[in-house]
Amino acid sequence: MKKKLILVSALALFISCKDNKQAISTDEASVATEEVKESIVPFQDEMMENAVIYEANIRQYSPEGSFEAFTKDIPKLKEMGVKILWVMPIYPISQVKKKSANGKFAEDIEDPNEREKILGSYYAISDYTAVNPEFGTKEDFRKLVKTAHENDIYVILDWVPNHTGWDHVWIEQHPDYYTQNENGEIIDPINPETGESWGWDDVADLNYDNPEMRKEMIADMIYWIKEENIDGFRCDVANNVPTNFWEQAIPQLRAEKNVFMLAEAWQPELMENNLFNMVYGWDLHHEMNKIAQGKLTAEAWEEKMKEVQEKYKKEHLLMNFTSNHDENSWNGTVSERLKGGVETFAALSFMAPGMPLIYSGQEYDMDKRLRFFEKDTIYKETNKMFSVYKKLGQLKNNSKALSTGEQPASYEVVENSSPKKVISFKRTKGKETIIYIANVTENEVEVELNLEGDFKDYMENNKTLTIKNNKKIKMLPWEYHILK
Incomplete structure (x- = not known):
């Protein structure tokens, strides 16, 4: 819904002044006639229930590596059911x-x-309120936000609160904003468990014992909300920052706007007390990799799901993913990690409780590790996965049986005769049920399922699949079904 708030306000001002025949001032007139900002319906928590999130790597997305080049493709994100752009x-x-x-x-x-x-790491920042000229201008970024909002997509910025680059203005002006050693020298981040450096020597560790630094950090975050109309943040290594900072910061951010907050962390407590909306589903991600590589059997999925359900509350939201910028660059492409099950596990990330992530290039069948510190390019020569993500996104957006949040769809195991090879479960809410069945091995399998009836196979154009108790069905390597 687009709201012409400025124009309406100016008209109301004119009507209120007409009785005493006061003229509208030049400033007021200019407000009435200036170009109206396009707006998106204010973010509400229930909008997360059936959302898809997309991670944009601007540098590598296109040969140009620019905001402008990425902005042109934003309508394609909407086709894949994307509601949040990180x-x-x-x-x-x-x-x-x-x-x-x-x-x-x-x-x-x-x-x-x-x-x-x-070109250096995106996460070694020299100025929190400017844009990298490598990507374009601030006006180019504003067009990106405006285009996303016009396509009903919320924009969250990757925020790096744990450290800055070594030429950030604070280094010279406020060295007390940083952690220092016994010699008064600013140091890079330290692993609190070992007392040793993480090895992130291209960044300087921030000192959260300094209340003035906290104030400036919050002010810089608010800048992007108030002045650039963004809708939230993905917070890098959020668990390395004191939780009491988030308790201080997030209410101030939400006083400006109801923002969406994603933590690069897994601790359930970060989602308590109206702090973060979502954390990473690391446990399930690692389980998918191990199952695909034959290090674990399909049974491990259900064992991990039980652990996750005990660890998190039903309303807690996890981000499900088969790749992201770290996994791709440092741990391998999806085909390296998931073997022949790339599509199978992509579908699982949409069917399991949580919000599925698509990382730049996955929709174009990307099969290379993107360089992290240099220019690289995602080639768009093939796009088989685009149609897969499009179908999965439409199902996620429109199916109550895939809902998350305060009133999530249920998750229930469907028993099968090959539990070491086949993952099978159903999601139900109200009268709607969706069933996921997958052979997560590189071998053909015959499996009997505790199901009875004629089902519509969603990914096969609703082709009828008949399943009977005491009768096995044949499944090819990595074959999966989404049944309605």
Whole structure:
């Protein structure tokens, strides 16, 4: 719903003044005639129940690596059922200690041609309220947000609260904003469990004992909400930041706007007391990888689901994913990790309780590890998975049986005769039920299911599949069914 709030306000002002024949001031007239900002319906928690989230890697999405190039494809995201767009960090990158893939800093590379290729990590930020000129201008970013909103998609920014780059203005002006060693030297982030460096030596660790730093951090976050109309944040290593900071910050953010908050973390307590809306489903992600690689059997899925259901409350929301920027660059492509089950586990991420994530390039069958510190490109030569994600997204958006949130759909195991090879469960809400059955091995299997009846196979154009008790069905390697 688009609201022309400014124009209506100006008209109301004119009517209220007409009795005393006061003229509208020049400033008021300019407000009435300026271009009206397009708006999206304010975000509400129930909108998460059937949403899909997309992670945008602006640098690698296109040969141009620009906001403008990405913005052109936003309507395609809507086709895949995307409701939330997570944009990887868009801020200027520190030029000091700019890291390369081999761990060297750019300034230590002698060859000027090789040094020029090093763009650095998105997560080494030199200014929280500016945009990286590599991607375009702030006006280009505004067009991206406006286009997303016109397509009923909310935009959340990747926020990096744990550390900054080494040439952030705070380094010189406020060294007390940073963690320092016994010699008064600013240090890179430390693993609290070991007391050793994480190895993130291209960034400087922020000191959350400093209340002034906290105030400035919150002010910078509010800037993007008030001035740039974004709808929330994905917070990098959120569990490395004190929870009491989030208890301080998030209410202030929501006083401006009801924002969506995603934590790169897994702790249930981060979703308590109206803090984060969603955390990472790391447990289920790792289980999918291990099952696909034959390190675990299909039984491990249900065992992990029981653990997850005990660990989190029914209203807690987990992000389900088969890839993201870290997994792709450091742990392997989906085909490396999931073997022949790329589509099978993509479907599982949509059918399981939670919100499914699509990472840039997955819709174009991307089968390479994107370079992290240099320019790379996602090629769009094939797009088999686009049609898969489109069908899955439409089902997720429109099926009560796949709902999450305060009143989630139920999750129930469907017993089968090959529990080490086949995952089978059903989701139900009201009168609607959806069943997922998958052979998660590279071998053909015959399986008997505790089901009876004629079902519509959603991914096969609603072709009828008849299942009878005491009668096995044959499933090819990695074959799956979504039955309605």
